[in-house]
Amino acid sequence: MLPGESGLVLAKRWRAHPRTKSIPIIMLTARGDESDRVAGLDAGADDYISKPFSTKELLARIRAVLRRRAPEQEPTLVIMGQLSLDAATYRVAFDDQPVKLGPTEFKLLHYLMTHAERVHSRSQLLDQVWGDHVFIEERTVDVHVKRLREALGERAAVMLETVRGAGYRITTQTQGVVSVSPAA
Missing domain, CATH: 1.10.10.10 (Winged helix-like DNA-binding domain superfamily/Winged helix DNA-binding domain)
Structure with missing residues (x-):
């Protein structure tokens, strides 16, 4: 739980706002049930990682999200x-x-x-x-x-x-x- 509000609410707000809608979101949480993962991804998260996780896995998932979110290369x-x-x-x-x-x-x-x-x-x-x-x-x-x-x-x-x-x-x-x- 984040101070003041849940990650789901925050993700939904970021996805709804034009200035933050393209920022990649990875949820790191202790809640690992399927319904929690689905709710997080439906709220706008690009990935959802349940604790415990290794630093190597986190870095690999960050690289994967950035690859998917990389802007298309426009023709020069x-x-x-x-x-x-x-x-x-x-x-x-x-x-x-x-x-x-x-x-x-x-x-x-x-x-x-x-x-x-x-x-x-x-x-x-x-x-x-x-x-x-x-x-x-x-x-x-x-x-x-x-x-x-x-x-x-x-x-x-x-x-x-x-x-x-x-x-x-x-x-x-x-x-x-x-x-x-x-x-x-």
């Missing part, structure tokens, strides 16, 4: 048409020409490219790019989208669409754009 190279972004080298290019971006525009483009063809509201972009702990105006997104379009240049900027009343998306399905090649 993302390509959409002629636009490419390499997160490992922090390089962006359009039609093999380098594109210079500020750190926020880079993160914004990276998020949009790894979640292409989907419409993202300003508040979603604020949470995903700036983080949910930052309190800034939603119109800040508009400023950074404008900067991103300017940096991408006229030909690439059409990939970044404003979806009226909904937000922004990046797409290779640009409408109304006609590509004209110079006569040979």
Whole structure:
């Protein structure tokens, strides 16, 4: 028993809160009945260890939980048409020409490219790019989208669409754009 409340209540609270829902939880307890283990796992624990246990077993279970909880590795190279972004080298290019971006525009483009063809509201972009702990105006997104379009240049900027009343998306399905090649 924890001081003040049970581990079950604490686990449920942590799982319900957006800031703590992804923190791994391992319950260490003297209660080893099947019903107790099931209740602990149902409350949100990633693992449940009954006393007595060895240090080696505890460490092995911690490693196992961390392996299961490790974030998926996002691809370092993302390509959409002629636009490419390499997160490992922090390089962006359009039609093999380098594109210079500020750190926020880079993160914004990276998020949009790894979640292409989907419409993202300003508040979603604020949470995903700036983080949910930052309190800034939603119109800040508009400023950074404008900067991103300017940096991408006229030909690439059409990939970044404003979806009226909904937000922004990046797409290779640009409408109304006609590509004209110079006569040979």
